[in-house]
Amino acid sequence: MDKTAYKNVFVFIEQREGIIQSVALELLGKAQDLAQALNEKVVALFAGSGIAAEAQSLIEYGADEIIVMDSPELKYYLTEPYTQALSQAITQFKPGIVLFGATTIGRDLGPRLSARLNTGLTADCTRLEISEEGELMMTRPAFGGNLMATILCSDHRPQMSTVRPGVMQKRERETGRKGSIIPFAAQFDTSKFKVRLIENVKEDKGKVDITEAKILVSGGRGVGSKDNFDKLARLAETLNAQLSASRAVVDSGLVDHDRQVGQTGKTVRPDLYFAFGISGAIQHLAGMEESEFIVAVNKDKYAPIFSVCDLGIVGDVNKIVPLLTERLQP
Amino acid sequence: MNIVVCIKQVPDTTEIKINPETGTLIRDGVPSIMNPDDKGGLEMALMLKDTCNAHVTVITMGPPQAESILREAFAMGVDRAILLTDRRFAGADTLATSHALAGALRTLDFDLIITGRQAIDGDTAQVGPQMAEHLQLPQISYVAGLTCNDSNLLTVKKETEEGYQILEVELPCLLTVLATANKARYMSVQGIMESFDKEMEIWDADKIEVDKEKLGLKGSPTRVKKSFTKAQKGAGEVFEVDAEEAVGIIISKLKEKFIIK
CATH class of the missing domain: 3.40.50.620 (HUPs)
Structure with missing residues (x-):
């Protein structure tokens, strides 16, 4: 040719x-x-x-x-x-x-x-x-x-x-x-033309677009319960941010699939990405490592997330999140 | 109704690790599995076998050891299994792969072809639609469910970013199915026993109807120039302090970077 x-x-x-x-x-x-x-x-x-x-x-x-x-x-x-x-x-x-x-x-x-x-x-x-x-x-x-x-x-x-x-x-x-x-x-x-559209249904899930968010507050398995996710949601609200999550959390049903970050979820690049209780499996990193500034909090100091973050805290997510929310109140 | 399901054996990519010294994939000991979306497609076909008396054939292209997923398919209840294996298929990209599979399908009777949406080793979602084009069939991708209306029409639910669509398609057609479409059945004990008595067919490139120039590496328009593991960006500062101090550090850092006021 x-x-x-x-x-x-x-x-x-x-x-x-x-x-x-x-x-x-x-x-x-x-x-x-x-x-x-x-x-x-x-x-x-x-x-x-x-x-x-x-x-x-x-x-x-x-x-x-x-x-x-x-x-x-x-x-x-x-x-x-x-x-x-x-x-x-x-x-x-x-x-x-x-x-x-x-x-x-x-x-x-x-x-x-x-x-x-x-x-x-x-x-x-x-x-x-x-x-x-x-x-x-x-x-x-x-x-x-x-x-x-x-x-x-x-x-x-x-x-x-x-x-x-x-x-x-x-x-x-x-x-x-x-x-x-x-x-x-x-x-x-x-x-x-052998295919005919009968119905196009939009569900609420289309309304959240974490790829458009400037700040994402993301939670992983380490966050644990629904109560703790409610705490993350409050932090997100305070920061005018969106809540997102790792695959493990989405699979467990705590957070909807359209908020999933990673290889099988969405690719995001916000100005600020909080990774709370996310160990940082390569599939997750693939979806968020281009974020401008990454803050990671995890109990395990050997978690792979610490090798891509800009600021890392080895500590208890569930103590840090409420405290951070409180200190950020206007 | 005759259904052919295309399945692929893949390494379980969640089990793959990188050797930090050489920067290469450690594939030893990584289990091989039936690709999850393909399994969703296979279950969809078996449901049609249960309800509409469909005849289900599975076909896979791969090395000889890919026969293990055909045994699994037998144990789940398929009627016929074909392994397409030949060195002439090696090095195929998605287009050359789709030509090989389409070549095999031309020799089979089918009303419906089902593939998985995508395979977890390549994640391309390309082979299904490319096959549909070669076979001049209508396609619907991202299929989450279907109902069989009459002998010639299917009503299909397709997932989209915003929700879903309901589409109607004439048979014969090709669907690419999501793993989440259903919960695949387990192999039955009886099925496992019987699977070893069932004969799978082993086909080479001479058995299929295709222009041999379109197969393997020479039939592949795309080539991998190089592969590499991702360069990790330099790790930032990590602090091991109590919660009070940690929050102080986070806030001052974000202010310093002008991310918050």
Whole structure:
């Protein structure tokens, strides 16, 4: 294949009910770094129905061009209509790189597209860089976060990867930034549409988004009982923070899954992360070690959490938490 | 209804440790298990066997020792088990793996293909949707439950970040299932006894319908350039003091860093 024909860094803009998802803006931020290293453009792939008005905001978050696919077939995400639209746009515009959010949408669409386009896809990347040869170096955790692997897709184009929400950082919005909008009309083969959406149910769990929190108060097995978690919740309230937890605590049912930090939960990078009674299994560290400042409190002075924290206290969580809450009262 | 469930043998990644001196994975003594999401998918198939008289086949691709999870599947109650093993499959990334499995599936009768959402060693969630594309089947991923309406339609519950969706899909189709969809049954004693009398089939690359160029390392668009253990960031200060003093240290440090006022 003629690799030189493939240019520019494309970002799939995930929207739900017309609302652009934060992960898309994070990817536009990263795409700017990559495009700059390659001296290429950032292009947004924006699919939906009645979405054209939102395009300007994508320019202000870093897109140089926006390919708008506006069609009733694309009102909400379903695998086949989106795969048809995206594969046609990619075949026509020939991107060098395509990035997707590693969400239930991106992780459904990405692999389907990779098979249709006969190219590689690297899942859940935590680092993306351009090599001296101009290739995309995609780094991701493997074996439950025990190992990192850097992966290349040398002989196929586009180079595609998914990135979990919260891993990259979005840029400041630049009001009035200029870019161009390219409408693209996909041709749909509706005979292939075999899945029908009956109902989309939103539960309360969607309301908490620990990835957006500036401060997280996180508890692990060492916190123990429900009473003690109530104490953590009070500390979180005092700090205007969100409560989060390790997997062990979520598995025991004390805290909801959407508050779980780690490999099988969410990746977070708050300004301040409190790890109370969390030993620091590698799966947990994978989800929080990029936090700006980490305070760990644990009884066991050999707990691995102390090797990644900025400030560590060897001591009893259940004495320290109430005292800290009291001292922080306004 | 004919169901084929794709399963994978994986190391129990919660048991893997890093050798601090060499920085390499210690895999010795780490148990191999049936991938948890695949087990959820297998249970879903067995429930359909119980209720709708489905015929359940399991297939796995891997080295010869992967047969242990096929024995486990027999003991849980599957009707047929196939081990896809050949050096020509080695070094496959997700795309090449999906071509091998799709090649095997082309030779089987199926109405429904079930895979786990993702495997705990790679966590990619890619092989299922890639297979669905090769076989030109509709797919639904992140499946948490299903009901069988009539012979040609399934109603499927798919988990999303915000809640869930109810979707309707025509058969044949491919579903990727979550471990949390159900609680997998245990192997029965009788099942374990009988599993040793059941014949599993061992297939190589010549037995399947696929372009051989698409298999293994040469069929893989992605390559691992290097792997490494994560550089630990330098540990901060650690204090072993009483609670009163600890709280004082935390507050003064956070003020010093301008995190709190």
